[in-house]
Amino acid sequence: MSETPQPPALDRELHHPTRLALAAYLSACGEAEFAVLRDYCQVSDSTMSKTLSALEKTGYVSVRKGYFGKRPRTWAALTLTGRRAVERHLAALEEIASAARRAGTETDNP
Template sequence: MTGPAGGAPPALDRELHHPTRLALAAYLSACGEAEFAVLRDYCQVSDSTLSKTLSALEKTGYLSIRKGHLGKRPRTWASLTLTGRRALTRHLAALEDIAATARRAATEADGATGGGCG
């Protein structure tokens, strides 16, 4: 896929391309920190899936993981790092570019043929 006017393709982030990773990063971008169970429920995934997702994003430097206790129970909290926030912003901008390019192409096709995408 090429970008507008045949340029380079939009810079989608491979680490955020997966829907669960993207949802997790987007959720964390709206708050300072969130507890594991809250993230699991929001993303509607298993403990194992969330744990693997958090670990993968932590390795990239996109997330910071904090472990502690609430009373006697162990807890894990995650927060988006500045690097993660920047990556999410770039990824969302790339998605917007893709959508805008598709809208322009559809409008141009509609004007050229009179029939549009259908």
């Protein structure tokens, strides 16, 4: 008897589009300022703050607060755990897409 293949393991913490966009952006840079992330994800300050907090709780993001001149600033960076999670999540998404393409090809050629 053959085993039923397991579905690819999507990461629940990265499944939400804003979390995934944030993590993907951070995977391409060392660190980014809060406003840059907010603007990139096209969300409000509140939503970005909640997103960063959620990913920080999972250990995927580290948050650093400081000042630029006299103005307070917040920077975020993807942790090694976060980088690995993004890689696994993207690999799972690619596997889902590849399986769908294979299935579509099989049904087109009876």
